[in-house]
Amino acid sequence: MRREIFRAGRGEALALLRRAPTVHLATTTPEGAPVLRALDAAVLEDGVWFHGARAGEKARCLGRAAVVSAEELVAHLPSWMADPVRACPATTLYRSVQAHGTLEELTDSARKAEVLSALMARWQPEGRYRPLRADDPLYAGELRGILVLGVRLGEALDGKWKLLQNRTPEQIGAALEGLWARGAPGDVAAIEAVRAANPHAPEPSFLAAGIPGVRLQVALGEADAPAVRALLAGEYWWEGEPLALAGPSHLASTAWVGARDADGALVASARAMADPRHAWIYDVVVAPAWRGRGLGKRLVALLLDHPAVRRTRFVRLVTADAQGLYARFGFVDAAGKRRFGTSTEMVLVRDPPAGADAGAP
Ligand SMILES: CC(C)(COP(=O)(O)OP(=O)(O)OC[C@H]1O[C@@H](n2cnc3c(N)ncnc32)[C@H](O)[C@@H]1OP(=O)(O)O)[C@@H](O)C(=O)NCCC(=O)NCCS
Structure with missing residues (x-):
């Protein structure tokens, strides 16, 4: 070589x-x-x-x-x-x-x-x-x-x-921003591959956690499955559910974002299933020791801006008590205030993307 x-x-x-x-x-x-x-x-x-x-x-x-x-x-x-x-x-x-x-x-x-x-x-x-x-x-x-x-x-x-190790920090930052903006299939995984190969490159703005000691991540993978399962153990919507399905559900998601502490441990996670029109957000969780510092808000913002989610017209979720967290992003009670047990469905309705009809099959 x-x-x-x-x-x-x-x-x-x-x-x-x-x-x-x-x-x-x-x-x-x-x-x-x-x-x-x-x-x-x-x-x-x-x-x-x-x-x-x-x-x-x-x-x-x-x-x-x-x-x-x-x-x-x-x-x-x-x-x-x-x-x-x-x-x-x-x-x-x-x-x-x-x-x-x-x-x-x-x-x-x-x-x-x-x-x-x-x-x-x-x-x-x-x-x-x-x-x-x-x-x-x-x-x-x-x-x-x-x-x-x-x-x-x-x-x-x-x-x-070959992951940009020969480029300057500025060039690496521009490539990360470019991949995030383009958002083609595989681009979020490419962002994490470039970051892993260039650990000293500064974080671009879309990855800024704003919380000391926390590093956001826009793509997680198989190695994170046990950690997300541990994060979700005990959360009310998994009660009575087989937790063995947590990892596979995350791996099958169109978007899976998270946050790590300084030692690399997963301390927050959120995922979405999305098609070009609809997205459903699931499993938003922050480790108890990290709650109340703005990480939940940062993670939801990152997920809403994820390439698979950012252009969807409807984003839905169900929550028992965290309505306030989502209301700040524009989520409202879904039409008819349907209730699922103690949970409420919320929806964020966005304008259709400009030129959405052009060239559609
Ligand atoms: C809900 C959760 C993800 C929030 O994460 P966090 O890092 O503690 O939240 P943040 O510090 O970013 O702040 C969240 C904001 O939403 C508000 N909020 C509303 N309902 C809330 C709730 N049930 N829990 C936490 N925050 C809530 C907070 O008051 C805060 O607003 P503020 O900044 O105006 O004070 C986290 O507490 C958690 O993991 N809880 C257990 C799992 C859960 O309930 N997940 C949501 C399922 S939909």
């Missing part, structure tokens, strides 16, 4: 290889013809392994130099986010990983079973098959016959995270 600032740690590079839907294998035949394949891979600690047929083309490439790669698009950044005139700042943010080595065969039946078991665990997590074991007569013949090959992961595991 030309520039060290882009280098990702080995753990991150391995994680990308593991979550990639397929990995690419590039190698050559003994005649020197190029070979490129997209393959299901078992990424184990010592290597990236595939299976194939002995009569196949890959088998002919054993012993030859090979490269395994995987990549993830984060966002395309248009030039105008950095410069109003020049085209040159247009760039692509991405993560990529490459492992260079030699294509080798695994001949030990126990190792072959380990590779095939890893593939089954990933692509058939529901099980419903007899575990693959080398000493099981059911599989012994097939394990002998199948070709398992791959590239060993030595030191040469090259992870490249």
Whole structure:
């Protein structure tokens, strides 16, 4: 890699290889013809392994130099986010990983079973098959016959995270503002990826928490599921409900924002399900120790300005007692003051976006 600032740690590079839907294998035949394949891979600690047929083309490439790669698009950044005139700042943010080595065969039946078991665990997590074991007569013949090959992961595991690490703090700030304003699918996740790669870049105004020691976040993910479940445990609208659904509900949401304390712990969270016309806000919660300092208001403001929510004509929610929190944003009792148990439905009605009918299907 030309520039060290882009280098990702080995753990991150391995994680990308593991979550990639397929990995690419590039190698050559003994005649020197190029070979490129997209393959299901078992990424184990010592290597990236595939299976194939002995009569196949890959088998002919054993012993030859090979490269395994995987990549993830984060966002395309248009030039105008950095410069109003020049085209040159247009760039692509991405993560990529490459492992260079030699294509080798695994001949030990126990190792072959380990590779095939890893593939089954990933692509058939529901099980419903007899575990693959080398000493099981059911599989012994097939394990002998199948070709398992791959590239060993030595030191040469090259992870490249291209996330604006080469830009000035001002340029990074402008890109974050630009991504937030554009709000295309994936842009909020791109904002968090750029922030994680540039921890010392100053916060742009839309991310200002205004509360010392608090950092707002516009996209949360799987790693936050246990924390949000803990935040919601005991809140009245989850009483008698299976809390195991809290994480999956948040992960399925069109918008999920939150706030972290100085140690990175999740201390507030809010989410919305939205289509272009309607949004529903759910699960607005601030950790007890952080209540009464303006975090709830800041989080609701951030959620209403989230790209998935900011243009919806109706935003609805149900609350038992926090009407005052939402009234300040223009929410009113929903038509007819319908009541759900002790909860009241509230609605925020906004003007349709200008030109909403233009070009609609
Ligand atoms: C409701 C909650 C999210 C508010 O967060 P917070 O950080 O404590 O709130 P803020 O400091 O930003 O202030 C909220 C504002 O709304 C007002 N408010 C109205 N009803 C409220 C309520 N039930 N709880 C808290 N604030 C309420 C507050 O008085 C305050 O107004 P003020 O600034 O004029 O004094 C938080 O108290 C919480 O998590 N409560 C338990 C979960 C809950 O009830 N969630 C709402 C479900 S819809």
